[in-house]
Amino acid sequence: MKKAKLFAAGSAAAAAAAATASAAVFIKKKGICVPCLLRRGTAAVQMRASTGKKYDNGLALTPPMGWSCWNLFQHRVNEKLIYEMAVALKESGLADAGYQYVNLDDCWQSSMRDRDGRLTGDLSRFPSGIPDLVQKVNALGLKLGIYSSNGTLTCEDLPASLGNEALDAETFAQWGVEYLKYDFCHNIPLPTRAPDIDKISISAVGSSDELVFEAENGQLFGMARIEKDDQLESGKYVTGLCSGNGKLYFPDIPVPEDGEYVLTIGIRKGGDMEKYLEIKVNDTEVYDLLVPATKGWTHEGRMQLRVFLKAGSNSMILYNPIGSRYDSAIRQYTKMGELLKRASAKVAEETGKPEKKIVFSICEWGRNLPYKWGAEAGNLWRTTPDIQANWASIMGIYEINVHLWKYAGPGGWNDPDMLEVGNGNLTLTENVAHFSLWCMMAAPLLLGNDLRRFVVDGKADTSNPVLKILANKDLIAIDQDPLGIPCRRVYTNGIIDVLARPLKGNRLAVCFLNKALNSMRVKIRLSELAEKPDFAFPAADKYFVRDAWSGEETVTTDEIKGSVPSHGVRVYVVEQHHGE
Numbered sequence: 001m002k003k004a005k006l007f008a009a010g011s012a013a014a015a016a017a018a019a020t021a022s023a024a025v026f027i028k029k030k031g032i033c034v035p036c037l038l039r040r041g042t043a044a045v046q047m048r049a050s051t052g053k054k055y056d057n058g059l060a061l062t063p064p065m066g067w068s069c070w071n072l073f074q075h076r077v078n079e080k081l082i083y084e085m086a087v088a089l090k091e092s093g094l095a096d097a098g099y100q101y102v103n104l105d106d107c108w109q110s111s112m113r114d115r116d117g118r119l120t121g122d123l124s125r126f127p128s129g130i131p132d133l134v135q136k137v138n139a140l141g142l143k144l145g146i147y148s149s150n151g152t153l154t155c156e157d158l159p160a161s162l163g164n165e166a167l168d169a170e171t172f173a174q175w176g177v178e179y180l181k182y183d184f185c186h187n188i189p190l191p192t193r194a195p196d197i198d199k200i201s202i203s204a205v206g207s208s209d210e211l212v213f214e215a216e217n218g219q220l221f222g223m224a225r226i227e228k229d230d231q232l233e234s235g236k237y238v239t240g241l242c243s244g245n246g247k248l249y250f251p252d253i254p255v256p257e258d259g260e261y262v263l264t265i266g267i268r269k270g271g272d273m274e275k276y277l278e279i280k281v282n283d284t285e286v287y288d289l290l291v292p293a294t295k296g297w298t299h300e301g302r303m304q305l306r307v308f309l310k311a312g313s314n315s316m317i318l319y320n321p322i323g324s325r326y327d328s329a330i331r332q333y334t335k336m337g338e339l340l341k342r343a344s345a346k347v348a349e350e351t352g353k354p355e356k357k358i359v360f361s362i363c364e365w366g367r368n369l370p371y372k373w374g375a376e377a378g379n380l381w382r383t384t385p386d387i388q389a390n391w392a393s394i395m396g397i398y399e400i401n402v403h404l405w406k407y408a409g410p411g412g413w414n415d416p417d418m419l420e421v422g423n424g425n426l427t428l429t430e431n432v433a434h435f436s437l438w439c440m441m442a443a444p445l446l447l448g449n450d451l452r453r454f455v456v457d458g459k460a461d462t463s464n465p466v467l468k469i470l471a472n473k474d475l476i477a478i479d480q481d482p483l484g485i486p487c488r489r490v491y492t493n494g495i496i497d498v499l500a501r502p503l504k505g506n507r508l509a510v511c512f513l514n515k516a517l518n519s520m521r522v523k524i525r526l527s528e529l530a531e532k533p534d535f536a537f538p539a540a541d542k543y544f545v546r547d548a549w550s551g552e553e554t555v556t557t558d559e560i561k562g563s564v565p566s567h568g569v570r571v572y573v574v575e576q577h578h579g580e
């Protein structure tokens, strides 16, 4: 402790601060043995490790439904097109069927941020601005979604949010956007290296007085250790904070009142690598710091950030938890998710208007096993590479996603990508199968086709076969079932798959998928499915079976059977039959 001048000399707070600071020195002088610290450190780490806590922003209790411009229009978007699509969503009856989000994907942005550093819509394709579009879409009773990337640029090389997360989250919330798809192009993983630290100091905003804590007087955990460097004023620094291996802990940082303070971290310059540090304050707030590759005439670097401290004693832990690209993706996505929650709450507080919460759609294509952590970071997570409007792509994606059923549920969904129904060279039978599989898997239903085709003279063209698929109430009800349990593949021989999905009210959705080039007859005994303990589908003498595509209703004692066209499905909703 070199200086303790944060507060007016002679004040009670100054005395308290000085006392605490010297207490810290005193503890150090008494010499807490390293093994004790290690043990305590380990316990603390476990407490702070993944809590398994859901993202829980109260949204997406069933898979989100809407439309996105990417699959069909890609970069060919403008405000007129998006608005026309919102109108078509309404006039086609699809909005009433549950499709609520109108999502901009890549290429809505100008290549230029505005003077305040904010993202802005393409200046000539969205000349009225995104907030104006939000208002118009909201006036139709629909919600606007937007897109950015967890990278320096988007996949189409336009400005993205890495490094600007707080500002962009705030911008989206201020615009009234209610869905963010957050891609992974141009991502830069967080460094696993941590800076060496020689001291930290706290000062009141606008004050030159710094309350200084020498790093060597902090408590050290794990691999953290003190090294000497004569070129530093203190002569010593703490190292070993890399890759989650060590922590530097200050248990008692006293300040006089609640508020924002400047935290200055004294780093030892050197090394041609970027470094990363997290600072956890009072075991709740986590701040982060990217330290550039540093070299210079001087050895002592000062990295500053604003932190919120509470009156009295505060604790601070400095560490770098990033051991891999996997850790980095989790941290970066979790950060954006948290910022979105805060941003929408802040806007509501400032405007006094009801909060417009933001669905957070993680889109890192399944690279870092997002199904394992996505439910803690957001509302849905892409599990696969990009979909294309052909049967091979749909089958490839289905094969990956169908295994992941156990990770999804209300509030957090596997996302096998947006629908291609109505696009490309998919046949009607394939469109039916694609839609059915996505409903069975409890996938988000984001339409990707031109909805204007469904409307004639301002009215729904109910004879349109693609509209009939997308508006099928039985299938939508399967997708949106409140239990939120995706299907499981209960049988496959590589050509025929049988999927079963428990539904509310002890019902079961059963789907036969035929991947062969000719039609096939398929049958299954319901008594076999009833034996599966976690299906909550009781065995019965008779079952009532509704064909979800034809609407045909039958009663069976056990078997359901049907002929399944090539690249097609049959979907049934089954329940115990109570009548005669």
Ligand code: GLA
Binding pocket: 070, 105, 106, 154, 155, 156, 183, 363, 365, 385, 386
């Ligand atoms: C990635 C995503 C796609 C789409 C494009 C836009 O490829 O996976 O869904 O958003 O970027 O550039």
